[in-house]
Ligand SMILES: NC(=O)C1=CN([C@@H]2O[C@H](COP(=O)(O)OP(=O)(O)OC[C@H]3O[C@@H](n4cnc5c(N)ncnc54)[C@H](OP(=O)(O)O)[C@@H]3O)[C@@H](O)[C@H]2O)[C@@H](O)CC1
Ligand SMILES: Nc1ncnc2c1ncn2[C@@H]1O[C@H](COP(=O)(O)OP(=O)(O)O)[C@@H](O)[C@H]1O
């Protein structure tokens with residue numbers, strides 16, 4: 001698990017590394033710049049490319065100057081430096097790198113606040129104007145310059161963070177930020193890279209290791225962390241030699257209506273392939289033929305709700321394609337009343353809970369809720385931005401002792417301990433109908449197999465995304481949910497075998 005740290009904590013990590021490695025500040029800047037350049041070369045391999053490095057006068061600008069020098073040393077022939085003199089308060093390392101650049105005789109153009117920037121003729125812009133030292137939204141000449149740069153629609157690569165973007169607090173909707181194709185960021189992604197608002201200014205980001213003290217970073221107080229594959233490997237258990245189907249639990253999936261039987265099938269198929277010992281689907285009787293034809297391994301439960309033998313099941317998933325009519329409400333109420341084991345609430349189950357907060361209050365502790373953003377806002381109220389949603393998740397999850405999985409490109413998982421875990425696996429190729437049903441099937445299966453609620457949510461989300469990544473690598477530009485439901489067992493096998 002990698003802690004995500006704030007801009008302030010990053011500064012402390014810089015200082016700690018400088019004092020304890022020990023390393024001179026200027027040498028740490030050099031190391032960061034070397035790390036940037038090694039990734040930049042992969043992005044822009046052509047040495048004749050015209051590159052303009054836009055520098056501020058703080059340490060981000062210092063990085064920019066070092067990067068310009070290092071690129072020239074790597075035989076990039078057309079590198080020029082533009083210094084935006086937004087302040088006269090320069091840093092020592094900026095000054096030192098300016099001296100080094102001037103010795104090389106690289107073209108350096110300096111612009112003062114009142115100056116108008118000429119139209120940029122270079123093909124690639126490196127944004128080293130401001131980094132994590134941003135302390136207020138851009139204004140005045142800096143804002144004007146950045147607006148002008150954005151209009152030119154160049155290939156922009158930012159150093160550490162796009163100029164104007166806060167690392168860990170929300171930018172207002174009208175704030176001006178450099179629009180980037182790639183951010184090469186130092187040591188950790190910034191919180192805001194992981195929230196959907198960043199999409200308007202960041203197409204891709206990549207983190208490079210600049211050798212900050214990891215022990216210090218991991219000891220920082222932070223309630224935000226990134227899930228790593230080794231975390232999932234340590235969760236996943238091997239299947240024992242003398243185990244049998246009874247060892248791996250019995251999942252009940254309550255899903256589907258006449259027009260949405262597919263949701264029940266997808267959930268059940270994913271559950272089966274994730275390793276649940278037995279899987280039963282409670283579906284309308286008109287769905288029986290489909291279920292028996294498509295998934296002969298899955299048993300069916302049909303008929304009156306009060307006939308369900310709740311004690312047979314180790315875990316329940318309720319909601320995909322269930323509808324929100326009276327019958328669905330009755331099934332949900334019955335689940336809340338009768339089932340004592342771990343439960344996943346998804347889709348229409350969440351919609352029913354949103355419509356009646358007294359039902360939401362009955363959801364047992366350690367249940368897993370898997371809303372997408374609309375379901376989340378229906379459950380917990382409208383939000384102005386994702387920073388607010390993160391706070392709400394934390395509050396609701398700790399107060400209600402629930403695991404909340406807020407699905408997105410980078411799905412967030414809130415634990416009742418107050419921690420928020422970010423998952424980085426997954427791909428936009430997974431943005432297709434039924435994908436959430438598959439996730440629900442994976443999570444309920446893990447619950448039935450005896451994993452704790454937080455383990456099942458973390459492993460489920462990670463493996464779901466990882467299966468998507470693997471299919472994309474096999475050539476799928478869009479992944480049908482059923483394809484992923486059939487792939488998941490292979491993904492689990494691979495993650496487990498690399499232990
Ligand atoms: N420390 C290290 O060893 C390492 C650091 N590294 C690099 O340092 C970067 C952080 O550098 P930094 O702290 O110097 O801040 P930076 O982003 O350059 O800006 C500071 C300047 O911005 C100004 N300013 C702020 N907001 C403003 C606004 N809205 N509009 C106008 N001005 C504004 C502020 O002015 P002030 O408000 O103080 O007057 C100050 O002059 C980090 O992202 C990474 O790239 C790496 O080399 C690794 C080693
Ligand atoms: N752009 C994306 N990148 C990564 N994962 C995605 C993306 N879009 C959707 N997903 C994943 O697909 C699933 C969609 O869930 P949901 O919206 O409930 O779909 P459905 O209701 O069709 O089943 C979530 O797990 C989400 O994380």
Ligand SMILES: [K+]
Nearest residue numbers: 127130161163
């Ligand atoms: K920058």
